[in-house]
Every structure is written in structure tokens, then in C-alpha cells.
Amino acid sequence: MSPTFDKVDTVAINTIRLLAVDATIKANSGHPGAPMGLAPVAHVLFNKFMSFNPKNPKYFNRDRFVLSNGHGCMLLYALLHLYGYDLSLDDLKNFRQLGSKTPGHPEAADTPGVEVTTGPLGQGVSNAVGLAMAQAHFAARFNKPGYDLFTNYTYAIMGDGCVMEGVASEASSAAGHLQLGNLIVFYDDNHISIDGDTAQALTEDVLKKYEAYGWQTLWVKDGDNDLAGIAAAIEEAKACKNKPTIIKVTTTIGFGSKLQGTHGVHGNPLKKDDAAHVKELFGFNPNESFVVPQEVYDLCSTTAAAGAADEEAWNQLLEKYSAEYPELAVDLKSRVAGTLPEGWEKSLPVYTPADPAIASRKLSETVLNALGDVVPQLIGGSADLTGSNYTRWKTAVDFQPPSTGFGDYSGRYIRYGVREHGMGAMMNGLAAYGGLIPFGGTFLNFVSYAAGAVRLSALSEIPVIWVATHDSIGLGEDGPTHQPIETLAHFRATPNIMVWRPADGNECSAAYKVSMTSKHTPSILALSRQNLPQLEGSTIEKASKGGYVLKEVADANITIVSTGSEVGLSLDATKILESKGYKARLVSLPDWFTFDKQSLDYKLSVFPDGHPIMSVEVMTTLGWQKYSHEQFGINTFGASGPYLQVYAKFGFTPEGIAERAEKTIAAYKGVSPRSPLHIAF
């Protein structure tokens, strides 16, 4: 039955608008225009369609909502407050203040009810694609006749900015391919962006583009007033099961303001007299602020109560399900609890020096083959580099719409397409749904294409995993366009992200172990194209500390510290140095982030005082000064050629490393340098 609307709905809508007006005025900062324009859509959606439980924002089958134009966050904060999430009127009054629950853009880690962190444009709608993929997967895996456990929809609102961003294009194209009927996106067509009239830069036919992507397209022409039209569009969207739907809603930015319909209301609070004008127009007292009529609270609490009842019913259904499908229920409950199958880590491969040299991308494949069936939470694929990233485990089934003939939604291998940025954002959505460990493969160099999404994984504490192969000049012939130089430094400089560069099989297993058990930190696994020997002295346990002494000697003249493919070369270099009468220690440092969390005592045991430390890595030296006195690396772009020749060109041979080590020892003759790990504050 279609919803009906009365006066209270209008009051609720105007209440949302005015909360945005008041909060931005109080903060003297922020974006009132989008909330004022979008209040009708948001109200109809939250009040008449969505199922959620404000008392348990994590209720698993809740409908998800993403505000992709995150700068309009007062819309979301107002809604969360009205429906009874843990967000008070005082929190709204603290909008954009230090330490508040209402930061300038929605932060999933800060605010209950915020599903994903948005603001950087294009990300939210792409996260929504991931959220919808996750729902499709859970439904395919767990739903059984009589047990529609997973029925939720994912709703998103995006503005003109998101429409223009490439990441949104990538994810939207993927969503069309994937036929995600559970995804409904509102496009706020208000003809205004920061520069003013969108006609200055955006003249594409947005709905036609989405049609080309394979979406259902709808248009509500009067999004300011036509509540029934909005509701009818949502109903039509929900009814379309094999396509995502975009609903273009033509709205007036800053509806009610004297400046409505102009970019004057986009990013600046309303002037005092304009605010009074709007309040009078909406029948509110112009002298009062942050007013919520009780009837609005009442209207919203009815919806909230229905959501709580939905969760109650869901929990009961799950109990019945547990009796009938005990194994699936165990899996499902462990997803909800965020735990992995007991003993899963015993499946991680272990190596000895007797094992053959293997490329770490192949070692990664061995891990995925070992874990594919053991850890059903694992879901991932590659941005069209499956045969190069080695991301597909043997028993994998593709995550595909059944009509394609390539797989079904219970599958866990994702063909992301050549869409690295979209992949990163989709992974964030998959992870945000809960109960999944998403991974995505590409060349390390092209993780940079996804920098915007990677940053949000780190900021919003989402533990996704990048399988980043071809991690250096060691990829050889493809040349400088594909050879990372700055990439590791970039991500090592990013807060809250692990950047693993395993040197052998045990380190690769350690990288997966730490990444997969991480609750709040994403990972990038930098993996070689070329073969790497299995090292004496490496273990999963030691590598899990992020760094350790691979080769210890007393009274060392030098410590060499290295990562990944250069650790084996450095080990050979220590032998050359020995033959010349030097004593050289060797440290493997596969992940700086994890190592930095160890005790200072441990870190000083790895990097002690008294002799020089030299880093060896075939990319930028920038950052290595943190752990070393001298750095051997590459601060130019690479070169195209067979990889051993490229390595030799830059001096990365055992001899070349030993030569620099000798120079380092000579430069520190008579000096007893302090460990760089000591810091003054």
C-alpha cells in the first residue's frame, strides 16, 4: 500500500530544513543548501520506506543509507536525531566543533547511524554499490525458502559532484553489470554546484548515461513538493529486481531561502534575516532555533519502533533458521559477531629454505587457495588482472548475476573490471556491510588510481585488503609507466594503513594473517612478479611483528634493513661483506605500521645503537631515514627491460648492495651512531 502524507510530514520536512539552517548558522560554517533541497526525499525515504533500529544501528538486515554528497551532512544528522539515534540536539548544536559527533562531513567511526564516511565526492555512491553487492551475496548464501533473512535495500543520495566523478562512473557501470536490483540512488538534480550553474561544466544526459550502464531510470520532476511522486518512484525502484535504479529528483537547493536555487546557499550559512524569513515561511517562530515539534518526534518514533520490531522478528527468524540450517547459522552468527572460523590460521602455508623460490604474487595465490574454502568471509577479485595478480582461488565461483552464465551471487570472486578506484570504493562498501573481508587485486602502481578510496578505508577504519602485485622495477619490460617508485612511501605516510611487502612465503602468510584479523586497519600487500627464495630464519610469528632480525651477528659493522624482493639480495650481500671481513646484520621489515606498534625495547633490539644502518629497497628512499642512516633506493623513474637487467642498471645486485654497505661502514668509521629509533618527543 502506498504511503499517504499529511501536514505532519510537511512539518517534519521543514524541521529537517531548519535544523540544517540553525546548525550551519551556529557553526558559522557548513552547507545548508543540500539538506534544504533534499529534506522531502529524505523524509519520505526514512519515514515511509526504510527499516532500521536506532537503538541498534548495526541491526544486520537494516536498510542502508548513504549520503554521497557528504557536505550535506546536516541532513543526515538531523534525521539520525529525529529517529532517536544516539545523537542529541546538543550534538547538532555542536556541528563542526572539535570533538563533536557531528563533524563537517559524515564519519562512520564517529557517529552512530553513519554507514560510511563521505565527503570526498563519488565515494559514497560507490560504497553503496559495495553495500548492495554484499546484500546480494548474503541473500544468495543464507536465504532459504521461508527464511528471507536478507532483504535490505541500499539507498544513496548523490549530487552533481558525485555524478561527475570518475569513481562513481566506474562503480555505477559495475552496478549495472551486476544487475543490483537492491540498489536505489537518488540524484539530486538541483542545477547548482560550487561554481554556480552546472551548465558551465555538466551538460551530459545523466539518466541516459545510467540507462547505458544498465540501470532503471526514473524522474521526479518536483522534488520539492511531490511527496507522492517520490514515494511512487521508490516503489517502482523497489519493484525492479534485476536493475539498480536511479531516481533523478529535481529539487531547489536551499528551498525556502531568499537565495534558493543559487550557489549562494551551497556552502555558506544563511544570513540571519534569511533564516528568519525561512522560519516564518515554514510557520516556525523566527526567534527560535533548533526547534523540533513533538508531532515530528512522534511521527519518527513510529518508524523507529517499526524498525525495532523488524529486528526482533529477524532475531526470531534467525533462531528458527539455526535449528533448520545449523551450519549456515554458525557461519552467519560468526559474521554478525565479526569472528573468523576457529583455527582458520592453521591453513596458512608455512615454508622452509628447502622450498623453491616463488614469486610473492604466487605465494599470495597459495594463501588464497588455502583459505578460499576455509574462510567464507573472503570475497574479492581483480581489476581485470586475474591472471597476473593470481587472485582467483581454485574453487572460486564468480560473483555474477546468474543470467550472465558466469556465476551467481553466492560466488565470491569479483570481476571488478578495469576500475581500480571503483574497486577500492566498492570494497569499502562490502566491508561496511559487515561479515565480509573484501580484497582487490591490481598492480601496485595502480593502487594510486584508487588513492581516494584507500584513504577512506584508513580514515573510516575499514580493513580491506589490496593484493598489489608487480610491486617494483622487478616487473621488467612494462617499464616506468607501471613501475612504482613513490607508491609505498605514499601509503606508509597515510595514517592507519598497513603496507606489507613480504620477502618470502612465511612473510606472505604473516601479511595475510595480520591483515585478515585486523579490525580497524586496511592493508596493501605489495607482491613481486619475480621469484623470491624462501629465507632461513623467517617465520610467520616473527614477521607478524612487522619487522625482525633475519640474520644476527655480534659486533656488527652494519645493519642492512630491507623488504620484499630485496631481502634475499641483501642476504647475499651480507655474505659478500663477510668474505671481506665485515660483520653485517640483516633486518626484514615487511610492514612499518605493525613494526611501529611494537615496544621501544623490541624496536631497539632490531635497530640497535652503535653501528650504521642502511636501507635497501628498489624505490624511493623517502621515509627510510626513519629507520636508517643511509639509504639505497631509486629516486628516479624506472626503466623498461628484462628485470634482471633493470635491477643491475640501478645497482640492485648483491655486489651493488655490498658496495654501498662498504661505503656506509667507511663513512661511519670511528662514529658510534645512535639508532634512529630514539626520538626526543
Place this chain on the structure above:
Amino acid sequence: MSPTFDKVDTVAINTIRLLAVDATIKANSGHPGAPMGLAPVAHVLFNKFMSFNPKNPKYFNRDRFVLSNGHGCMLLYALLHLYGYDLSLDDLKNFRQLGSKTPGHPEAADTPGVEVTTGPLGQGVSNAVGLAMAQAHFAARFNKPGYDLFTNYTYAIMGDGCVMEGVASEASSAAGHLQLGNLIVFYDDNHISIDGDTAQALTEDVLKKYEAYGWQTLWVKDGDNDLAGIAAAIEEAKACKNKPTIIKVTTTIGFGSKLQGTHGVHGNPLKKDDAAHVKELFGFNPNESFVVPQEVYDLCSTTAAAGAADEEAWNQLLEKYSAEYPELAVDLKSRVAGTLPEGWEKSLPVYTPADPAIASRKLSETVLNALGDVVPQLIGGSADLTGSNYTRWKTAVDFQPPSTGFGDYSGRYIRYGVREHGMGAMMNGLAAYGGLIPFGGTFLNFVSYAAGAVRLSALSEIPVIWVATHDSIGLGEDGPTHQPIETLAHFRATPNIMVWRPADGNECSAAYKVSMTSKHTPSILALSRQNLPQLEGSTIEKASKGGYVLKEVADANITIVSTGSEVGLSLDATKILESKGYKARLVSLPDWFTFDKQSLDYKLSVFPDGHPIMSVEVMTTLGWQKYSHEQFGINTFGASGPYLQVYAKFGFTPEGIAERAEKTIAAYKGVSPRSPLHIAF
């Protein structure tokens, strides 16, 4: 008159195919499939339509060609060889070898005739948009009745990979908006990507999407054989003056191979017997390699000669033009020569400490206002942040299709839309055309969205300028989603790019001066939202060295080194330290890249031995160890709030800086540390 085709054309096409077969076999690496499928399109285009002069690859009015699917570069190398560019058969035999002119992907800096560096997918077609914009601008500025000096077209080929990349979507949407009738893109519709059948990931209707972008769309259904159809499509494309054209060409990847039409021919050389099979099929001797029939050279040299004649005629036209339009001719000739108007740098603003505190984004606007009319090479805009980046100078005219009513093609202010990555790639194209200095504005944090394009600016030595405002936590309320932490480290770690963070007006002028005179190095200008004082001791000359001593004292206890908005705070900190009896020097280091190029003597005069050096910058400390013993920065994400409160939260006040400086002095008591600028090798 439409071109006609005979047997020699077929031989030429098969010659191209076989050169790709032979080169990839000899390299035992590379991509034969795309060249074999695309040889007909490329031959028709180069032989029957394009105007270029292999003896002068820089002939200004040449048609531009971009191979966006750069992995198919043997197609391009074969063509360049056949038409007589400085690329010998031996060069082709050295495909993908160290130091060759034929690297694994096309590198503009390495190979004559390669317009832009491609390989990272989506970039080339986006560069092509920039090339076409440049042509439209030159035509609007310089063409006069009887003087059609600028008539060239820009052609590009892209594959399925480019079609899926967001950057291509952004640039293509912009191209449609800009109505670039001089842009013709071939879409190689071969149904194969690395993962195999494109239907696994790409089911969008590509032509419909481009129609939605505002392009003319054409389809050649038999791209393997229908040469007349290809030619007719190109003619139709050229005839459409107010829209870019996409020509979908359905081809067979690896045409002629036993594995044709499969991903088996995408990224691996053909097997020996398959190569023999193809050669026999094409009527070539299966036992010979790298064969070019003389008739093919002859056919190609006719086209090359026509191109040389075109240049000759163009030069004569330019001489006549010089008489009639002497001022424009002076401008044009300086563009071709790559020089700037004499004395332009005198317009750069100069400041004294008596001048008021001004945000460096405003200082940047003052520079643009001063130079907008003085340097006609300047062309740029913002990714929909004009009012925040302050990128639009007072007298600017928008670069727009006249029919929009917003400007015309002679304008130099570009409304890039919310398309940061596309902007970066379009800037690369604008610069590659020659005679232009492109700039683009966004928030510093969102330059990361364009990392793929920025990297290619650096790699291909294209001096574009990023006006990157809101460069730190100093942006305040927008919060962590917008506050860069890792961004400067990322780009400082990238080879061949300047990353300026000016501390005041003189440093801002220096940043522009060095960036605008750079021939081979792009720049990022990191600019503050908040006001910065004009510093005693800063000059354009000193700052142009990348780093200098802002405040010198004898027998210093400490040197503080800082950048941008923290230099003024650090200066105040030195005063606090003085009041406590310490002697503190202060170094401003606005650009590491430029500073690193100075003599060691100079660098050691800035960072001398004997006392500790502490860095101060409100972002990651990573990398600062290169210049300092202790680092004060922020290695977590930022916070949303009024900016002074956010600065105080992280300790970035004169008092907070002085406190860390005291701890540094204490930690180095009795130690006479060496300057970090000394290196062992």
C-alpha cells in the same frame, strides 16, 4: 574525395601486424593482439587522413595521435618506423630492451612521434581531450580569415580498459560539454580484456554512454576488413564540427593468429608455429622476420612527403600572417619556441613585512591577476572550486563553446567540473600540445584523486601546475575527509615533481616563477585557506632556491625547518626560545625538489653540522628525517573544528613548537650531530 584502397594497403596492414608479432616474439614479452586487431584502423588513419611530418615531429599544426591502450605500442612503433620517424628497424628489434627507444609502453620523452606517454589506462584518451582543447583555443586565438593556421584534429584509439576507467569518463564528459568537434576517438571493440570475455565485467552500452556525454557516435562493424567503412566513418567524424566523435570499431584481437579473438593473444607473444601460420596467411615468408616490403615504405613515404609539404605551406602562411598580424605572430612564435613574454616576471607581486597577512590561496590569486593578461600561455581553472581555490583572474574569459553563452574558445578559464583526475589528464594534453602553461585548482587532498595523471606529468616531463588550496588541517571545519596528511609526502616521493608550500607572498611568487619557467617538471602549489603573515627575510630570489635561512643566528642551539603556514608559527616559536635563552635558527623549505638541486655547500649552509634540526609541518613526519633530526608533525588523521582549535589540539602553536624544540635541544645536549645532508654514497 574519399580514399580508395588497393592491395598495397592490405600489405601495409599486414606488415604492421607482423612487425608486432616479430617484435613481441623477439622481446619474449609484450602485446601483439591489439596491434594485429587495430592495424586496419591505424593504417587508414595514418595513410589516408593524418597530416604530420616525420622529419619534424613537432610541426605545430600536425594532427595528433594518441594510443590510449598504450600496451599496444608496437602498433605505434611500427607506424612511426614505416613513415620515416627516427625509429629504425633495429629499434623495433630492441622492443622492450633496456635503453631502447621502444619501451614497453609509449614514452613521450623517449621516442620521436609519441605525443603523450600512455599505458596507465584511461589517460591517453583524456590527454586527447586536452590536445583537442588546445587546438580549439589556438584556432580561436590565432586563426583569421584566410589564415587557417590551426586546423589539426586529435585522434585517439582506446580499448575496453580505457572505456572502464573513471578518468576517461570524466574527460569524455567534459569533451562532450566542450563540443570538441576536432576530437575523434576510436573504440577498439574486441570483446576481450585481460580476464577474457569483456562480458564478465563490461555490459554497458558504450555508444549510448557517449551519446549521453554529447558525442557523435558511429560504428564500423567489420573493423578487420572494411577499410572503406573506416574511411567513411572518419569522414563523417571530421564533418561533425560541434561534437567529438567516437567510432566503435569492432575488431578481432590478434587477427590472423590461431588464437585470434581470445585473450591468449592479448599480453603474450605468439608461439613460433602460430607466427609462421600468420605469415603464411598474409603471404609473407614464414622463415623471415621484421620484413617491410618496399611498396609499403613507398606508400607511407608518399603520406610523409605530403605532411612535409603541409608544414612548408604552413610556415609560408605563418610568414604572411606575421606581416598582417604582427602582434599575434610574436605571441604565436614565442609559443612555438616555448618562451614566455619578455619581462613577464616583473609582474610578480613582491611583499614586505608591512603588508597584511593573507591566505596563500589569495596570494596565488594575486599572482594570477597579475599574470593573466601578461602571460597568454596561462590557461587553467578549477575542478568546481573556483570560489575556494581563487583561480579565476579578474579579466578571465571562460573557455567554453560559444553556444553555451558562458564564453568562447579564445577564453582561458576552464570549468573542469568535479573531475580532478580528468583535469590532471586534460592538463597533460594541453601542455603536450605546446605553447600553453596549464593549471588546475582543487583542494590539496583531492590532487590524490588525480595521482595517476600527476605521475604521468612527472614521468613525461610535462610542466603543468596544480593550484592546491586548503592544504592542511588549517581548512578547519571540513574535517579529516578533506585534511591532507600524507599528500605532500606522496608527491615529494614522486620523481621529477616540485611540491611548493609557500610561507608568504614572496614565496608564492617564487613558486609561480619557478613553476612557470620549468621546462620538464610539473608543480603542485600547496596553499593555505588561512591567513599567513608576510615574513621578514623572504625574497623571491631566496625562495627560488627551494630552501633558505629565514632567520640566522650564530652558535645556534637548534635549527627549526618548516614550510608554508607553519613558518610564521615557527618564527614566533624562535622568539619564545630566545626569551628562554636559546638560540634558534629558522629555515623555510618551500620546495624540496628545487632545494635538492642546489650545491652541497649551499645545502650545508642551510642545514649545518653541530646542532639538532627539528622539522615543523602539520602533516606526516615521513620524509622529514631527510633534513632533520627530530620531527614535529601529525601522523594521524586530522579533526573537524575551527582551525585555530584544530591547530591547538595537535600542539601547533608557537608555545607547542617551542616546547618540542626545547626537548630536542635537551635530547642532543653534549652531542654535536652531523647534518643529515651528508650521505655516504
